[in-house]
Amino acid sequence: MQDFYLWCDFIERDFLETRFVDLLALKRISGATSNPSLFAQAIIHSQAYKEAMSAHKPNTPKALYEALALEDIARAADLLLPLYHQNQATGYISLEIDPFLEGDVSACVQEAERLYQTLARPNVMIKIPATPSGLEAMAHLSAHMPINATLIFSPQQAQECALALKEARHTCVISIFVSRLDVALEAFLAQAPSSTAQRAQLAHQLGVSSAQQSYHKIQSLNLPHLYPLFASTGVKEPTLPKDYYIQALKMPHSINTAPLEALYTYYHTPSPTPHILEYPVLVSQLEGLGFDVDQHYQALLKAGLTSFQEAFKGLLKTLE
Numbered sequence: 001m002q003d004f005y006l007w008c009d010f011i012e013r014d015f016l017e018t019r020f021v022d023l024l025a026l027k028r029i030s031g032a033t034s035n036p037s038l039f040a041q042a043i044i045h046s047q048a049y050k051e052a053m054s055a056h057k058p059n060t061p062k063a064l065y066e067a068l069a070l071e072d073i074a075r076a077a078d079l080l081l082p083l084y085h086q087n088q089a090t091g092y093i094s095l096e097i098d099p100f101l102e103g104d105v106s107a108c109v110q111e112a113e114r115l116y117q118t119l120a121r122p123n124v125m126i127k128i129p130a131t132p133s134g135l136e137a138m139a140h141l142s143a144h145m146p147i148n149a150t151l152i153f154s155p156q157q158a159q160e161c162a163l164a165l166k167e168a169r170h171t172c173v174i175s176i177f178v179s180r181l182d183v184a185l186e187a188f189l190a191q192a193p194s195s196t197a198q199r200a201q202l203a204h205q206l207g208v209s210s211a212q213q214s215y216h217k218i219q220s221l222n223l224p225h226l227y228p229l230f231a232s233t234g235v236k237e238p239t240l241p242k243d244y245y246i247q248a249l250k251m252p253h254s255i256n257t258a259p260l261e262a263l264y265t266y267y268h269t270p271s272p273t274p275h276i277l278e279y280p281v282l283v284s285q286l287e288g289l290g291f292d293v294d295q296h297y298q299a300l301l302k303a304g305l306t307s308f309q310e311a312f313k314g315l316l317k318t319l320e
Helices: 015-016 020-024 036-045 046-057 061-086 105-121 130-142 155-164 177-191 196-202 208-220 244-248 260-270 281-286 291-316
Strands: 004-008 092-096 124-129 147-152 172-177 226-231 253-258
Touching: 004 260, 004 281, 015 020, 015 061, 020 046, 020 061, 020 253, 020 260, 036 124, 036 291, 046 061, 061 092, 061 105, 061 244, 061 291, 092 147, 092 260, 092 281, 105 124, 105 130, 124 172, 124 291, 130 155, 147 291, 155 172, 155 208, 172 177, 172 208, 172 291, 177 291, 196 281, 208 226, 208 281, 244 260, 253 260, 281 291
Parallel strands: 004 253, 092 124, 124 147, 147 172, 172 226, 226 253
Antiparallel strands: none
């Protein structure tokens, strides 16, 4: 499909020199993403970081984390740079600012500028949560660097991000989180006064349908430098195909950043495109059952911020 790209939602030091290189050589991916949770898992559990940690003697745990993370991001950026030079819609790696800076616009801007200048690579995207303060920060920063607006759940939030980034002078992505909505809906349907047939019809629908609506909101603004990016696309329900969210959201002028198992399934044992209910129809049915979609959007944004902060806190604790 034209102008549709797959990125890898995983970063780890040994992986970058092995399977990541292979995926690039096979043209399976054209970018990558990271977040505090991914880095926490990699740094805490991977043997690849033990020698590097002993080689660095920073003053604080955060300085040690940055030293390790920046090395990985720089290496990924260098590996992806040829793609960026071929097509500036591709070849990016993203790095998130300290999640505890949320709410402080000035601090967010300063950290984003410092990280981008330190890495000194044009294909690094600085990732910022799409809160009110985050929108203000990214509107300022997008004149100077590529931005990844993250933790988008609702179509309204996606549109607000697009408007904040409308004057950007670089390619920017709006990261729409998908599977977490379905997890919330599954928990509700398990307790809802609905028939088995109705539950089956509504299950695994909201994440994709909402993401499609967000996609259309962004596309309607006709801003070619902005790409909807579908994130949180690893399936949580074991009965679903691993590539469910890739197949359901394969649309022109979009990106899907997926875990390795989803990418493997998509290329080796692809599943059919699922049938998804139209967003207004689905929301109407869910509201009829008492499911407040807007309330869940807000709750998931709050939970996402907390999750990133807790992962970052746990990582820093380990590096003390």
